[in-house]
């Protein structure tokens with residue numbers, strides 16, 4: 003059989019230079035040429051972005067510095083923003099920020115407009131919940147709906163007066179007038195298309211706007227940029243960098259690169275600078291079932307290794323088997339680093355937190371969230387769940403400082419988190435001993451966290467009881483009794499307790515139920531969760547490695563253990579039939595779990611530079627083997643049954 007299905011062809015390293023030259027032709031004020039770059043894995047999107055920035059710097063640096071203009075680079079995550087900042091030369095004409103920071107900086111200060119936006123939106127949300135409540139049954143969900151109705155009604159009252167809104171892109175946003183992450187994006191998209199003044203401010207400040215990872219950039223935001231280009235093509239150039247095959251988070255625009263945007267200049271990058279020929283070949287074969295874009299490896303690239311390990315579902319001692327597989331990979335590749343458990347150049351990719359949770363020890367916590375909405379799970383996997391972050395970013399470091407009796411560190415966390423006990427009103431109320439209350443609270447907190455088996459609930463309760471920190475909105479109902487005490491202590495603050503709008507999808511009853519159960523589990527699991535989210539472990543999720551690269555990658559696929567329904571490798575590899583619902587969707591040309599799984603498989607496979615081990619737990623080893631060969635994902639010799 004011909005090797006063309008397995009090994010990518012090669013081209014010289016400068017093969018894509020024409021693309022970068024083409025991009026430069028768009029980069030003139032008034033060019034009218036906004037552009038979208040199609041570029042597969044490892045094609046050097048960041049490289050092209052960097053070149054574009056350098057070009058603009060050489061052309062406009064003096065003018066922009068004088069006029070206070072900037073070039074905006076908008077990224078998906080803080081990590082991506084930092085990586086770009088590291089890779090470009092520091093210059094005040096570059097403004098690199100996450101999408102949330104960018105949107106917030108555009109709408110910040112438009113307080114009256116934000117208030118009006120809420121005044122229009124909340125009655126609709128309220129009517130929706132009231133209607134659901136009228137038709138729904140009594141029970142936990144109904145209780146949650148009733149709480150939402152009270153909250154929204156109070157908020158409407160609060161919004162009757164002018165307010166000043168705040169937002170922290172990296173924070174928990176639990177203070178009364180803080181916007182939620184989701185609302186910042188919604189408000190921005192709405193204002194960009196309906197508020198000419200804000201639009202003018204943006205395009206005057208940013209004549210060039212680049213958006214990285216555009217395939218996953220929030221749908222509303224991307225579409226508002228399409229409208230901006232239609233209306234102001236003489237004043238702004240927008241450049242989208244991304245790869246539609248790597249759209250793996252929920253919020254992106256599915257039509258990107260198909261019907262949208264129209265009339266934009268498009269560029270195709272064809273090189274893969276990252277991976278060995280065999281790995282680029284596999285990526286091409288995966289893509290042949292989607293948009294059929296093909297990549298070349300670099301001239302001189304090594305052949306590299308791909309191996310498949312097929313294992314039956316329900317196997318016991320998975321950790322041992324996976325260790326053995328790494329030993330086999332070391333033998334096959336001659337690369338002994340495969341067995342080094344600390345190597346930063348090795349990644350073991352798990353489909354879900356649940357799998358990492360079991361291997362790292364936060365499975366009890368994670369299990370409680372396994373039945374929640376996918377958007378919530380997405381936020382957890384991105385480390386963006388407000389309440390979990392409250393525990394991992396604030397309370398856990400406090401517990402550590404407290405146990406080490408590091409009072410300075412503890413005070414600094416309390417100050418940074420705006421502890422109510424350190425506010426002027428609280429300090430003034432106890433003139434004789436302003437820090438007395440804070441001290442008592444710290445002692446009580448230390449007593450509680452000294453128990454290594456303490457539950458999240460007890461930790462939360464001691465914080466609420468002593469008013470050590472403001473509790474994020476969704477957790478407030480679990481400590482409601484203490485809040486009333488707090489209102490007695492600070493009668494002036496009543497109105498300020500109302501939290502500003504959370505995204506309706508996030509007001510999901512299942513999340514409240516999950517929290518009720520999760521709070522009963524061991525608090526110190528949060529350390530393992532935090533290590534994992536911070537990337538301090540060899541384990542990562544399939545979704546979490548987007549944009550990263552490693553010498554060696556082992557991808558563990560186990561539908562049974564993952565227990566999710568967003569992805570199904572069994573369906574993708576032809577072992578299980580599509581569900582009737584998916585079949586209907588497929589016929590109607592709609593997206594199915596199969597498309598999502600294919601894209602995820604593409605992302606994980608293409609993280610490896612040199613060697614790739616696919617570990618597949620399946621209900622039918624023989625069938626999967628036959629299908630991998632039929633799809634030309636594997637040569638027979640690459641499949642190993644352990």
Ligand SMILES: Nc1ncnc2c1ncn2[C@@H]1O[C@H](COP(=O)(O)OP(=O)(O)OP(=O)(O)O)[C@@H](O)[C@H]1O
Nearest residue numbers: 042043044045046047048049245275276548549550
């Ligand atoms: N033109 C180039 N010449 C040399 N090296 C390059 C070039 N472009 C990219 N590289 C290298 O190739 C690797 C992949 O580049 P980069 O991470 O920018 O790709 P990407 O398109 O963002 O990939 P992905 O979408 O898979 O995350 C990096 O190690 C980068 O340094």
